[in-house]
């Protein structure tokens with residue numbers, strides 16, 4: 216099989232390497248020249264993805280994966296499969312900015328050859344594949360969809376950092392715009408994945424399945440957060456309560472925390488609500504989760520005039536990604552309450568923090584601290600690392616409180 220993978224990010228690059236690793240010929244396309252250059256040298260352009268260095272190097276050395284900047288030219292060479300997974304950026308209200316996805320779709324359309332199956336993996340609102348992608352592919356190529364070429368949707372369900380493991384484990388959902396297109400898509404994916412392929416009987420079902428699993432997590436976390444706040448009010452340990460609850464097989468309550476961040480879980484419930492404006496639970500869950508950073512500051516107490524150190528700008532531990540990070544909400548709440556928020560993160564340099572609008576902590580005195588991300592490094596933090604800090608809210612439950620003698624360490628939902 217000849218495959219083209221468009222957008223070599225945290226999802227697209229491991230996927231391209233996976234396809235090449237199965238023995239196929241893959242061209243990867245990215246508009247970032249740095250990404251193209253590094254991939255052609257066999258070097259991952261971003262840190263933290265397990266096994267990517269070895270799988271990528273093997274694919275490049277074997278001549279089965281090369282990267283280019285020109286998507287149209289790569290598609291025009293003729294491919295059985297074109298997979299596109301560019302980001303779908305959203306504004307603060309999760310309204311999509313279609314720029315990148317439209318640009319990728321149009322670039323594919325200009326080079327599209329008969330016989331190609333085009334698969335979108337970017338998470339999108341329901342109906343996008345049928346009503347936006349396919350018409351643009353037809354208009355830009357002059358070809359007839361579901362006759363000359365197929366369009367399908369297959370949600371990327373992986374977790375950054377363990378993409379290869381997840382690709383090998385989770386059923387791959389595929390949904391086409393026609394039965395024949397869906398079947399073709401399933402056959403092509405089966406040629407490079409060992410996981411089960413689930414034909415969803417339509418692109419819309421595949422689109423909704425991705426929004427369902429992410430909305431479920433947001434709603435579940437909101438429930439955990441409400442339980443945590445109730446536990447705080449009566450002085451019991453929510454972790455103990457949730458563990459007990461989950462010891463019965465119908466209960467799967469997630470963990471409470473200071474924020475739900477990243478470009479997936481806070482965003483996709485909004486995509487779902489766009490297509491289902493009457494739905495109530497996801498809307499309430501969003502409100503509950505968005506109120507958690509302010510609740511964490513409430514737990515810290517009076518902050519006016521104080522320097523408050525926020526530990527972790529990444530939205531979660533170990534991943535260099537700060538889209539919709541709780542750090543941004545904490546910055547806003549702390550400033551509003553008259554504090555001076557300063558930030559530290561083992562994955563970000565001071566210049567990178569500044570570039571993202573965060574004042575870096577200079578390592579000197581801070582009055583209080585909030586743990587925002589569950590970086591593994593924080594498990595061994597001691598009071599000697601945080602000079603002056605007299606109060607801590609551990610928003611992720613990762614600190615060892617015994618290493619902070621005399622300093623109150625409050626965990627959300629836990630005495």
Ligand SMILES: NC(=O)c1ccc[n+]([C@@H]2O[C@H](COP(=O)([O-])OP(=O)(O)OC[C@H]3O[C@@H](n4cnc5c(N)ncnc54)[C@H](O)[C@@H]3O)[C@@H](O)[C@H]2O)c1
Pocket residue numbers: 221222223224225226227244245246247250286300301302303315318319336337338339371372373374375479
């Ligand atoms: N990261 C995750 O954990 C995750 C998990 C599941 C699904 N997803 C889905 O994958 C999508 C992409 O996420 P990511 O984490 O890989 O993003 P990313 O930011 O790591 O990478 C995106 C890449 O797209 C490239 N790009 C942007 N516009 C382009 C264009 N016009 N042509 C070619 N390349 C272009 C960028 O240069 C960049 O290399 C998300 O929007 C989401 O729908 C991500």
